[in-house]
Amino acid sequence: MPDRKKEIDKAKEEAVAENPGRRKFLGVTATVGALGMTGATGAGLMLGGSGKAEARSRGNGGNDIHVAPGELDEYYGFWSGGHSGEVRVYGVPSMREIMRIPVFNHCSASGWGMTDESKRIMGDSHRFTNGDAHHPHVSYTDGSHDGRYLFINDKANTRVARIRLDVFKTDKMVTVPNAQAIHGLRLQKAPKTGYVFANGEYIIPQPNDGRDLNDPEKYWTLWSAIDAESMEVKWQVMVDGNLDNMDADYTGKYAAATCYNSEKAITLAGKMRAERDWVVVFNIERIEAAVRNGNFRTIGDSDVPVVDGRKGSEVTRYIPVPKNPHGLNTSTDGKYFIAAGKLSPTVTMIQIDKLDDLFAGNLSDERDVVAAEPELGLGPLHTTFDGRGNAYTTLFLDSQVVKWNMDRAVRNYNGEDVDYIIQKLDVHYQPGHNHATLAESKDADGKWLFSLNKFSKDRFLPVGPLHAENDQMIDISGDEMKLVHDTPTFAEPHDAVIIRRDQITTSQIWRRDDPYFAETIEMAKKDGVNVDRDNKIIRDGNKVRVYMTSIAPNFGITEFKVKQGDEVTVVVTNLDRIEDLSHGFCLVDHGVSMEVSPQQTASITFKADKPGVFWYYCNWFCHALHMEMGGRMLVEKA
Numbered sequence: 001m002p003d004r005k006k007e008i009d010k011a012k013e014e015a016v017a018e019n020p021g022r023r024k025f026l027g028v029t030a031t032v033g034a035l036g037m038t039g040a041t042g043a044g045l046m047l048g049g050s051g052k053a054e055a056r057s058r059g060n061g062g063n064d065i066h067v068a069p070g071e072l073d074e075y076y077g078f079w080s081g082g083h084s085g086e087v088r089v090y091g092v093p094s095m096r097e098i099m100r101i102p103v104f105n106h107c108s109a110s111g112w113g114m115t116d117e118s119k120r121i122m123g124d125s126h127r128f129t130n131g132d133a134h135h136p137h138v139s140y141t142d143g144s145h146d147g148r149y150l151f152i153n154d155k156a157n158t159r160v161a162r163i164r165l166d167v168f169k170t171d172k173m174v175t176v177p178n179a180q181a182i183h184g185l186r187l188q189k190a191p192k193t194g195y196v197f198a199n200g201e202y203i204i205p206q207p208n209d210g211r212d213l214n215d216p217e218k219y220w221t222l223w224s225a226i227d228a229e230s231m232e233v234k235w236q237v238m239v240d241g242n243l244d245n246m247d248a249d250y251t252g253k254y255a256a257a258t259c260y261n262s263e264k265a266i267t268l269a270g271k272m273r274a275e276r277d278w279v280v281v282f283n284i285e286r287i288e289a290a291v292r293n294g295n296f297r298t299i300g301d302s303d304v305p306v307v308d309g310r311k312g313s314e315v316t317r318y319i320p321v322p323k324n325p326h327g328l329n330t331s332t333d334g335k336y337f338i339a340a341g342k343l344s345p346t347v348t349m350i351q352i353d354k355l356d357d358l359f360a361g362n363l364s365d366e367r368d369v370v371a372a373e374p375e376l377g378l379g380p381l382h383t384t385f386d387g388r389g390n391a392y393t394t395l396f397l398d399s400q401v402v403k404w405n406m407d408r409a410v411r412n413y414n415g416e417d418v419d420y421i422i423q424k425l426d427v428h429y430q431p432g433h434n435h436a437t438l439a440e441s442k443d444a445d446g447k448w449l450f451s452l453n454k455f456s457k458d459r460f461l462p463v464g465p466l467h468a469e470n471d472q473m474i475d476i477s478g479d480e481m482k483l484v485h486d487t488p489t490f491a492e493p494h495d496a497v498i499i500r501r502d503q504i505t506t507s508q509i510w511r512r513d514d515p516y517f518a519e520t521i522e523m524a525k526k527d528g529v530n531v532d533r534d535n536k537i538i539r540d541g542n543k544v545r546v547y548m549t550s551i552a553p554n555f556g557i558t559e560f561k562v563k564q565g566d567e568v569t570v571v572v573t574n575l576d577r578i579e580d581l582s583h584g585f586c587l588v589d590h591g592v593s594m595e596v597s598p599q600q601t602a603s604i605t606f607k608a609d610k611p612g613v614f615w616y617y618c619n620w621f622c623h624a625l626h627m628e629m630g631g632r633m634l635v636e637k638a
Helices: 002-018 022-034 039-050 116-127 284-292 352-360 406-413 515-526
Strands: 075-080 086-092 096-102 137-141 144-154 159-164 169-175 182-187 195-200 219-227 233-239 243-248 254-259 276-283 306-308 316-322 328-330 336-340 347-351 370-372 380-385 390-395 400-405 421-426 431-436 448-453 469-475 482-489 496-500 536-540 543-551 559-563 567-574 583-587 592-596 601-607 612-617 630-636
Touching: 096 169, 116 169, 116 515, 116 601, 137 182, 137 496, 144 182, 144 496, 159 182, 159 195, 169 515, 182 254, 195 243, 219 243, 233 284, 254 328, 254 336, 276 284, 276 336, 276 347, 276 352, 284 306, 316 347, 316 352, 328 380, 336 380, 347 352, 347 406, 370 406, 390 431, 400 406, 400 431, 431 496, 448 496, 515 567, 515 601, 543 559, 567 583, 567 592, 583 601, 592 601
Parallel strands: 182 243, 233 306, 243 328, 380 431, 543 567, 559 630
Antiparallel strands: 075 086, 075 496, 086 096, 137 144, 144 159, 159 169, 182 195, 195 219, 219 233, 243 254, 254 276, 276 316, 328 336, 336 347, 347 370, 380 390, 390 400, 400 421, 431 448, 448 469, 469 482, 536 543, 567 601, 583 592, 583 612, 612 630
C-alpha cells in the first residue's frame, strides 16, 4: 500500500510540474486512474487543472463570491434560456437564480402563453410552443446601459422580443419577415437604443413562396432594423451569405456582422471551401438615406423596405476574414470590431475609425481596415473585455479562455517583437460565449467573467444521458484569471449580459394604469365593469366573461355557472397592495393557470367543454388560509 501511494504522489507531482493544458490534463487523469486513484482524489486533481481549490470561494485580492442571507448581489445577470425559450435572471456574484422570465415558451407558473395578455403580445406566433433564445442585450443611452429594456432573439421561429425591466415581463414581440432564423442580435448603443439589429441566418429564396426551391444562387438573407420602441421592422438590407453574430459601434453609425457561408452552399462541406469569408459592415446613415430616397424594394406580402446591400452596394462593405467566422464583439474602448475565426486560430481586429475612409473609397483594399490578426488558439468563438485594454476570447477546441492585450496585438502585427498573450485558463468544456461584467458597455469594470461552456461531463452529479451545461465564473480583477465557481445550467444558454443593480429600477407592485393590461380593462369598460371593485358575470350568447377581484384569502366570485361549449373569459384583479403578495387563478382539469401580482389585472380564455363541477383556486401561496381560497365553476350539459 505505501508503494501505491508513492506512485500516486509521483503522478500528481508530474502533472503539476508539466502545468498541463486540457489534452495533457486528461492524459494525466487517465494515468493516475490506471494506478487505482479514488474518485475523490481524481476530483482534487481536476481542480489543479483549472484553478486552486481555495479560489473557489475567493478570487484575486480576496474578492468574496459569497453573498450572505439578507445581502444583495452587486449585479443583475441575464442569461438566455437556450432551447427553453426563456430568460434567466441571476444575482452576480452569488449566482443565485432569482427569476425566470418566459418569452418564447409557454409557462405554467405565470400563465405566459395562456393568458389573453400574453397571446396578444405573442401574436400569431403564439401557436409555437417552442423557442430558441440566444442573445440577451440591455438598452443603452450614450454607450451605458440604461436599464429600460432587455431584448432577445428566437432563432427557432424568427422572432425578437422585448422585456420591460421595471416589471421583468415580456411586453412586445415581432416576427421578422423575409428572413429565416434570427441569430445575431445587437442594439444601437448611441445616442440611445433607437434600433435593434437582427441577423437573418439562413439564405432562402426571396420571396420564399415555393419558387426557386433548388437554386441556391437565388437564395439571400436579410439584416433587419427594428424600432426599439414600437418593435416594428423599419427596414432590411439584403446581403450575401449566412449572417452569424454581430455588434454595433459606440457612435451609432456602423454595425458589423460575421458571415460563415460566403460560398452560398447548402451542404456542410460546401460551407467550408473558402479560406476566407467576410465581415459585412453596415453604414446606418446610408441605409436610412436609401429608404428616404425610395431606393428599396418590398418582398412578397411584406411592406418593409428592403435595401440592396449585396457586394458592391454603397450601404455595405465586405471585409475578407478567415475562416467561417463566428463571434463579433465591439471593444469597450470603441476602437475595434473583433471577429473570431472559428476555423482559423485567429481573430481579426477591424479598426472602426478607418471605416469612413473605407466607405469613401480612400482605401485600396477592404483589408486595409484590419489593425491586427492575432493568433490565439484553436476554435476562437467570442470575445469580451475588462476595460483595461485586455480582451478574453473563448477557444472552443482548446477548452480555454485566453487573455490577451489588444494594443500589444496591434504592435505585434506591425512588426514589433512583443507577446500579446497574457494567460490561458482551462475551462470545462468547449466554451461558446463569454461575458464580463458591464463588458457590452463603455463602463466595463473588469471584475468577473463567465465562460458559458457547452459541455460539463464530469463536473456535476450524473443525471442520465442529457447533461447540464456549465457556466464557470472567473475572477479577472487581478493580473491572473482565477476560476471561482461552477454553475450548472439547462438547455444550452447561449449568451449573457451583466449590469450593475443600480442601473435597473423595478416596480414592486403594478401601476393600475399600466399599458400591459390596458386592453383587458378597456374590454371591461365596454361591458360596464369597473375591475377595481366590480365582481360581475357578463353573458353574450355562448361567450361568458367573469370579472372578479381577489384580496387574500378571497376571490370576489366563488361560484359561476356556464353551459357546456361556452367560451369563458375569467378576468381577475388583485387588489392587494402588499409587495410580494401575488395570487393565481388555476381551474382544475382545463389547462388554465395564471399569475396575478399585486394591482395586476389578468385574463384567460378557455372553453368549458365538459359538464360537471370544477374548482378553481389560488395557486400562488398568499395567506394562512390560502388553501381555502377557491370557488366553483358549474358547467351545465348542453
